[in-house]
Amino acid sequence: MRAIHLLITLFVFLASGGQAQAAQWPIAELAKLVDPSGEETIESISRPERAAEFIAAPRGLSAGYTRDVHWLRLRLDAPETGLLLLEIQPPYLDDVQLYLPDGSGGFHRRQTGDRYLFGTRDIPTRGFVFRVAFPSPAAQTLYLRVETTSTSLVLPRVFLPAEYAATQTTEYLLLGLFYGLMLAMLLFNLWHGYWRHDPEHRAFLIYISIVLAFMFAINGFLAQYLFPDAPEIAHHGLSLLVILSLGAAAHFHRLILAINRETPFLNAYFLGMIGLSTLSLPALWAGYFTEAAHLLTLAALLIPILGLLRTASLWRQGRTGSSFIALGYALSLISYLVNVLSIQGVLPGGHWQLYSFQGGALLALISFNYALYMRLRDIHKQRDAALEEVRQTRIAHQAEKLSRERQGALLAMLTHELKTPLAVIRLALDRLTGDSGVRHHAARAISDINSVIDRCRYADRLDQGEIHGERQPCQLSEILDECLMQSHQAARFRCQFQAGIPPLISDSALLRTICSNLMDNALKYSAARSLIEISLQTQPHPNGSPGLALAIANAPGQAGAPDPARVFQRYHREPAAYAQTGSGLGLYLVRELALQLGGEIAYHPPQADGPIRFILWLPLESR
Structure with a gap:
């Protein structure tokens, strides 16, 4: 029961955006401006006459996969302490430039992103955090320029320093719990060893490994802990994991749904997803990841939908674990649909978007894993039943062998004991004089009895495998x-x-x-x-x-x-x-x-x- 409560707490945390109890500093105004050419400068967009071109975006920016540059305008009220921390999520944005007023009509620029050394960040944490100082009690207007090849999702949060520290402690703790559960699933599937000979378990092991690495990268830990001095590896590593996770997902779902040539449409779709993921790898190195990822994420929307439809058919066939597979697809559909529609810019973004997808993915993976566990349990039962049947067969065979040996010994004894007196009787008949007809019938009877004995003995030797031509x-x-x-x-x-x-x-x-x-x-x-x-x-x-x-x-x-x-x-x-x-x-x-x-x-x-x-x-x- 405690484990269930813990899972519920973790999911609520992730779905709510991972926010701790500490309150955020309010953003007085948040607006966005699209720069398709990327030629706008801070001087051009900060002119008073351009203010009307900004569109209010109180929940942040969610523009999907696009090569457009985006500008955000933020107005913050001054705190009594004179210092705020501005956090920009998600951690996979390529280039983030913050422009702070310099007090003389100009701006100071600070630049970071996942393509810059981790050590250049104001605060060494997984997101992009800027210190915003207020020399006077007056509010400040800040400008943020974002350019990225990944999804254009920009989610700003503002904290007082003490509140930010409390938030980070809670978030890291719960994210650690999240990764602990993912790692536990991975180790469990490695431990039982069925992946060595079962394609479904092997595909799930590959899938969960890639998803774990993808979640580690998408939360900024790849750059923070593994490649702080190699930002290009962290940047391209995340892009690569996006493609690999979709390909591994298609492969796993094709197997768990028992899709083959007998289901030609579904087979063509899932094989097409695997092929599309493979073809997207060269696009990553050629600089077309944005276009490839846009196509892949849209195509992957069909996976949970088709999965639910196919699971209904498997459930009617009585396939073990179908109910949990259906639950996994339902959770995937909800979290993935909302996330993808937000990534594509159809739904407004928010911090909930960063974590609801991860929470839904975790619960879906747990459902799939339990379905595989049920199948594993059935395999164990079938194996135990087969071993018991083999044991009973051996016992029966040994008993039959013993019975045949006893029967053979008895038959050999009877053959000897019967043939000896019959030989004596035949010898006596040959010496008798008198009615030849009587002697003939008696001799014939003895011959018939000998024949019966010989055939019984011959049949027994044949059963024992002693007759070889x-x-x-x-x-x-x-x-x-x-x-x-x-x-x-x-x-x-x-x-x-x-x-x-x-x-x-x-x-x-x-x-x-x-x-x-x-x-x-x-x-x-x-x-x-x-x-x-x-x-x-x-x-x-x-x-x-x-x-x-x-x-x-x-x-x-x-x-x-x-x-x-x-x-x-x-x-x-x-x-x-x-x-x-x-x-x-x-x-x-x-x-x-x-x-x-x-x-x-x-x-x-x-x-x-x-x-x-x-x-x-x-x-x-x-x-």
């Missing part, structure tokens, strides 16, 4: 012949192989597993004693890759046709298929091994009274 030339037709020779029902197969089948670059062991599973599946689930057709031919893939197509077709048996959506699923068996011994792993292994070899397996359901067909496609070369 070794690619080498092999003939698929020869592998099919080997599988036929090992089949107990080889007579049921009818083979048709295309002549001159080229060799595959593949793994013969995996191909043998694929073929034996496809043939075993056809034998189990085809109609009893029906023929099974096997064809092998060259066939390119739809993408043009050369390959071989192996088709196995059989008439549907009692189990019927499998479900196309689940035929290759692990452990899936049709309800009517349970009459046969099986594991539901055969076709699953076919698909997984085919994919591992770069091939594909497709199931074609029977049409009308047609057969069930499985087609395996394999590439001729490994891929």
